[in-house]
Amino acid sequence: MRLERSLPLLGLLLCLAGSMAQEDSNEEFLVEISGTTVTITCPLDEESTSWELSGTKAAVTGGKYTIENHDSSPVNVTCASGAQKYAMYLNARVCTNCEELDALAVTGIITADLLITLGVLILVYYFSKDRKGRTSSSAGSRQRGQKMQRPPPVPNPDYEPIRKGQREVYAGLQARGF
Structure with a gap:
């Protein structure tokens, strides 16, 4: 009984802990795409930031790195400054004639x-x-005012009506008095 009361409280604490953990890791890369040019901004706002793309050191240092004529191939991007290091997997699709x-x-x-x-x-x-009120005078349509003809005969003889001459077949089905 006590466990049932503490489960909602435990869930609430887990939600709060998760949101607090997400607020601490609020550092994100900023990626801007314009045509075939991709500009990446590192979460570190220092001028001494060094960049590394797919294992190759880039010659650019600073908070922003621009890739000209990107060919839409995936790239591992890393920016570092001192002991802090951030990594990102960039899989950006670019085209020359795209409009945003x-x-x-x-x-x-x-x-x-x-x-x-x-x-x-x-x-x-x-x-x-407008077409609902119009009637066609084709041969297949039924005229109004005529009486319906008899329905076709029932194909199964078990369902035919009892005729006067055939009552002996159904003689055993008389109503019994109780």
């Missing part, structure tokens, strides 16, 4: 698409509504 869309443009495109679709639905509804 902001959130407003994407929202506008989606809204316009929904409005055009709604307009087409309304047009289809009104044009199909």
Whole structure:
């Protein structure tokens, strides 16, 4: 019984500890992509930062490293300053003719698409509504006002109605008085 009461408290403590641990490791690389140029900013804000790409030391020192004409191949990036060292696996897809869309443009495109679709639905509804009242005079259609003909005979003889001459087959099924 006591364990059931302490489980929510334990869960809450684990959530708080996890969020505190994430706040401590808030140091992140900043990656900017423009066409085929990739600019990486190290979490260390020092000018004496040295860079290393896939095991090869880069000639650039400083807080930012720029890769010109990147070919979209994965790269291991490391920046270090003194005893502090940060590593990152960069797998950036770049292209020469890419255009970046902001959130407003994407929202506008989606809204316009929904409005055009709604307009087409309304047009289809009104044009199909107009055709419901028309009747065709083809041979397959049934005319109004005529009485229905008899349905076709039932193919299974077990379901045929009892005829006057065949009552002896069903004689054993008389109603019994209780």
